Amino acid sequence: MRHMSRRLAIAAAFALVVGACSFGTETPGTQAPTGSGTETGMAPVNLTIWSHRSDAFNGAIEQAATAYTAVHPEVTFTFEDFAYNQYIQTLQTALPAGTGPDILQMFGTWTCSYSGFLAPVPQDVMTTEAAHEAFYAAPIGGYTCDDTLYGFPHEFNIEYGATLVNTDVADAAGVDWEAGWATWDDFRADALAMTETIDGNITRAGYHFTAADGLSYSFFSLLVQSGGAMLNEDATAFTFDTAEGREAFAILQAMVDDGIIDPVLFNDEENWVGDCYFEDLCSMGLVGPWVVRDYEESAPDIAAATTYVALPPNEGSSAFVADSGWGMTVSKDSPAAEAAWDFIAFATIDPENAAAFNLTSGSLPALVANGEGAGRDALVAEFPHFAPFFEILPDGQYVGNLPDRDLVWYDIAYPHLLAGLQGVESVDDMLAAMQREANETFG
């Protein structure tokens, strides 16, 4: 009897743990049909969508859901958003436990890491071949794992190619920003003119590119423009420690040497580029156009004076390293997968709905139809900040499915490049360490 009690207690304890880990007894993300159906004849279904927290993106997802519900009143939505880091943790715990939502917003470059927990796109929604024709290579590349498609992107993630310019500051400094820049020398001269100092300390940076994304993408893209490559031919190792890598870093170093930016005072920890620019501490800043949507309410004056101007090419090349971008996937455990895929197709494949998403979120289109011709013109008319990016979209080189993209970007490349610019690590040591540590991620 005593043994029996022990066993019962252990079983109860185990049940408690399992119960605690499963967020409740009902599978989140779906609710049992609550009514007798609608005029469409389908049973009511509630789809839960998880996403990372961003006012602009969350607003765009909710807008797409509202539009979908207008056409399909039997489908309702529950939205849950999480801070970036917390979202990663939540995915890691919920997906193996089978307690994920129906629809997961996924960053394309993460998708293959989670593909074991995701449902492949049904052939009747879109084939892999058709998807690669409909979307740009970089964004759809992230959602394709071993020729199997696991979702659709709703943006072309781009953090390089054009810079925020505060036209009021540029005009006051006598900079002809409308003419753009043909060379990096021209760019540096204007950026220096827009830099302000007191007692030798920078009070307004001329050009802020030293946040994590800006610095990593700048280096990677300049490396490619210099004739180098991110990865070797069989994509099994990074190739940072090269002559092209040194050339790319020298362009960045020159801006620090000129006094346009102080990487000790302006970086992710001290003055993130979006905060810096919209708090009037930077004249120009390297970050994607989505940032304007995030700040236009809190800093309307600066947003009104903001434009994007293309960065100069290097050695005649405007190539840039492109990541995939945010998009939508379906949990393999979702009992409402059919409805989930129907909504995702509605929001991402239909050009009109996809364009509405891009306009609300300030993100560039992943659909080729919206990046060219009339689709492109319509987007630029509504949100002119897109214009310079459209010029270079075809030059995007997808980085490929890396084992751990965030680790390489944020915990290896960024801190090494920042240390190099701050002068605490030599260029040779920096490039060698960066390459070695990034290669360790291949296992």
Place this chain on the structure above:
Amino acid sequence: MTPAVVYIAAFSLLPIVWAVALTFFDFSPRRTGTPFLGLGADNPFVGLEHFRRMFDFSADAPLEVRQFHIAVKTTLIFAFLVVPLNLAITLPLASMIESVGRRSRVLFRTIFFLPVLASSVGVAIIWGFVLHPQRGLLNALLTKITGEYTVISWTADSSFIVLGLPVALFAILVAYLWQDIGYNLVIFVAALQAIPESVKDAALVDGTSAWQRFRYVTLPLLKPTILLTSILTMISAFQAFDLFQVMTDGGPGQPGQEQTRVLTLDIYENAFRFQRMGWAAAVSLVLFLIVFLISRAQARLLRVEWEY
């Protein structure tokens, strides 16, 4: 089997057993593994491999190993700075508070205890405002005093070293002490009030000075309290996480040389950002052993065999 036992088994024992089990696997929650708890297959059994790698001190050791080494060093430095500094501040302060009138004592105790009640993340954000290079109160004060525009990066300049230690670590230390001293202060005030007046009177009759009474009467009688507070402070210093994550996120410094990377941050990053759950479990076991051994040593050193 009482509900308490079931509760402890469910929420303490099982997670500990699971964490220990994970130390023997190269486990990542992103990989599916076998149906049995996800262990095996893509998440293979590696035995003591994680612990063996911890002793790889070569220059080309993998990044996570070098980060573990720097995290152990920084954690130990931080904890061994926090304990004496905390006691050096709280003990005299408690003596002073104990010597004032009852109403003033309650007022001071409340003022010093208030930061303890604040959220650590909130404290980190407040100190972020104080230490911000351009908009921070501290640099504004220095600008006022020196008459020169002062822009010092207190938390992001890896070349800013004082007394052989990075200033970023000192910045977190100050924020940590500011928040933490109230806790020990209240304990010390209570302990001081518990010392019998007769003992103090006897010392007074013997003609001792105030310092002698403190040194030879009060301090020895506070030994059990000092033991308690030093162990609690040491444990909480080893567990400090929020301030490190919000104020510096382990930086500044290049990978493997991060100046404020502590073990809790290392565990968090490996487990939840980079999905090396097996490695993170092994590091957390090491943290447990360090805390356990140091607490045992403290208890042995400060043990008393009398009561009053």
